[in-house]
Amino acid sequence: MAASCIPEFLLYSGSQCSNGGALMSRNMRHHWLLLGACGWMLLILMFASKFINYRSADDYGENSNAHSWTEPGTKVVKSTPISIQDRATSKPSDLPSVLPSVADWQNVVEKRIELLSSVCKNDSLRNLTHVSISKFVLDRIFVCDKHKILFCQTPKVGNTQWKKVLIVLNGVFPTVEEIPENLVHDHEKNGLPRLSSLTLSEITERLKTYFKFLIVRDPFERLISAFKDKFVKNPRFEPWYKHDIAPAIIRKYRKSHRDDNNDDASSGMRFEDFVRYLGDWEGRRRMDRQFGEHVIHWVTYAELCAPCQIGYNVVGHHETLEQDAPHILRAAGIDGLVSYPAIPPGITHYNRTKVEHYFTGISRRDIGRLYACYRGDFHLFGYPAPNFLFN
Numbered sequence: 001m002a003a004s005c006i007p008e009f010l011l012y013s014g015s016q017c018s019n020g021g022a023l024m025s026r027n028m029r030h031h032w033l034l035l036g037a038c039g040w041m042l043l044i045l046m047f048a049s050k051f052i053n054y055r056s057a058d059d060y061g062e063n064s065n066a067h068s069w070t071e072p073g074t075k076v077v078k079s080t081p082i083s084i085q086d087r088a089t090s091k092p093s094d095l096p097s098v099l100p101s102v103a104d105w106q107n108v109v110e111k112r113i114e115l116l117s118s119v120c121k122n123d124s125l126r127n128l129t130h131v132s133i134s135k136f137v138l139d140r141i142f143v144c145d146k147h148k149i150l151f152c153q154t155p156k157v158g159n160t161q162w163k164k165v166l167i168v169l170n171g172v173f174p175t176v177e178e179i180p181e182n183l184v185h186d187h188e189k190n191g192l193p194r195l196s197s198l199t200l201s202e203i204t205e206r207l208k209t210y211f212k213f214l215i216v217r218d219p220f221e222r223l224i225s226a227f228k229d230k231f232v233k234n235p236r237f238e239p240w241y242k243h244d245i246a247p248a249i250i251r252k253y254r255k256s257h258r259d260d261n262n263d264d265a266s267s268g269m270r271f272e273d274f275v276r277y278l279g280d281w282e283g284r285r286r287m288d289r290q291f292g293e294h295v296i297h298w299v300t301y302a303e304l305c306a307p308c309q310i311g312y313n314v315v316g317h318h319e320t321l322e323q324d325a326p327h328i329l330r331a332a333g334i335d336g337l338v339s340y341p342a343i344p345p346g347i348t349h350y351n352r353t354k355v356e357h358y359f360t361g362i363s364r365r366d367i368g369r370l371y372a373c374y375r376g377d378f379h380l381f382g383y384p385a386p387n388f389l390f391n
């Protein structure tokens with residue numbers, strides 16, 4: 001135990017330093033991390049012993065409403081808005097859907113947590129589901145002390161909106177509209193600290209007592225979204241994706257460089273290259289360390305949020321955000337104080353046609369390798385395996 005936890009903290013803090021930013025404070029934090037690492041692990045053990053992971057060396061790596069939530073291999077059958085409606089009203093499911101009641105949704109959300117903890121106990125998925133609570137994970141979790149809430153950030157599921165909600169709750173800005181866009185992600189100034197900025201005992205206390213939640217979406221659709229957002233459109237102009245990360249991936253994973261007519265590989269990462277990189281669980285680790293925090297857009301949810309180690313109270317699904325957002329506000333006891341910003345119609349729906357389109361022309365072997373790496377996320381959060389891609 002004592003021997004295994006220190007090298008891991010070294011590994012994590014070292015691996016996240018490459019992309020500028022809070023280097024100074026990282027080094028300072030590093031100091032207490034080293035001192036407190038083992039004692040802290042023991043404390044974590046005390047309250048999370050049933051989920052705790054004793055392994056540590058190899059952890060890093062990281063919608064439709066009519067969507068089927070039945071998970072082969074587990075007994076838990078996921079409810080959907082449609083099935084609730086069926087039960088409640090006996091109407092055919094192609095009629096306009098009726099919003100489920102608060103009690104029905106509570107039931108859906110409890111089933112998700114039951115599924116999560118049963119999958120966490122499945123040893124055959126252990127290497128994909130168990131992640132230690134490293135600094136990388138603590139960096140993902142935002143703290144609202146005023147209302148005792150922890151929120152693990154998972155990109156591409158409306159997280160900016162949640163962060164705005166929590167910034168307002170922390171009291172630095174009076175309304176969501178008044179938060180300047182450039183401050184939403186500036187955690188030194190926006191009054192929304194990361195869990196990693198606190199001391200060991202503060203972290204332990206909050207993990208133990210606060211309301212904790214995260215939002216997830218279909219794992220493959222999420223990867224498509226990350227690919228589009230970072231390597232195709234890149235709307236916020238983050239040049240490192242196209243200029244540094246894409247060429248590195250192409251160099252290592254493109255099958256044949258001969259059919260590149262132009263040498264400017266930076267503008268041309270294909271989804272196929274991305275899939276081959278993501279499916280190379282062992283081989284990509286060294287690259288991922290060089291990519292630093294940017295990997296948050298594609299490493300697994302398990303790696304981002306350690307859902308088998310941290311007892312989250314609610315897992316929201318992007319596909320049902322219309323129901324999940326109000327539920328989370330209610331469950332966190334803040335529904336009277338804030339509301340989640342309006343969700344544009346249609347944007348949260350799972351689009352199987354889009355998934356099929358992106359995977360067209362990619363070999364089954366590559367898709368299989370990708371699925372093998374993201375299987376943990378599919379199982380943990382009750383998303384059906386994308387068998388249609390293999391037929």
Ligand SMILES: *[C@@H]1O[C@H](CO)[C@@H](O)[C@H](O)[C@H]1NC(C)=O
Nearest residue numbers: 072073074122123124125379
């Ligand atoms: C564990 O996961 C595997 C692989 O997905 C699955 O086949 C198996 O049924 C699961 N075991 C239990 C006990 O749920």
Ligand SMILES: *[C@@H]1O[C@H](CO)[C@@H](O)[C@H](O)[C@H]1NC(C)=O
Nearest residue numbers: 346349351352353354355357
């Ligand atoms: C689903 O994706 C396809 C292909 O990207 C697109 O043409 C279609 O409009 C999308 N459907 C919906 C309902 O958004």
Ligand SMILES: *[C@@H]1O[C@H](CO)[C@@H](O)[C@H](O)[C@H]1NC(C)=O
Nearest residue numbers: 123124125127128281372373
């Ligand atoms: C996880 O472990 C299983 C054996 O339990 C192995 O077959 C599989 O390749 C491992 N997956 C990854 C992504 O390392």
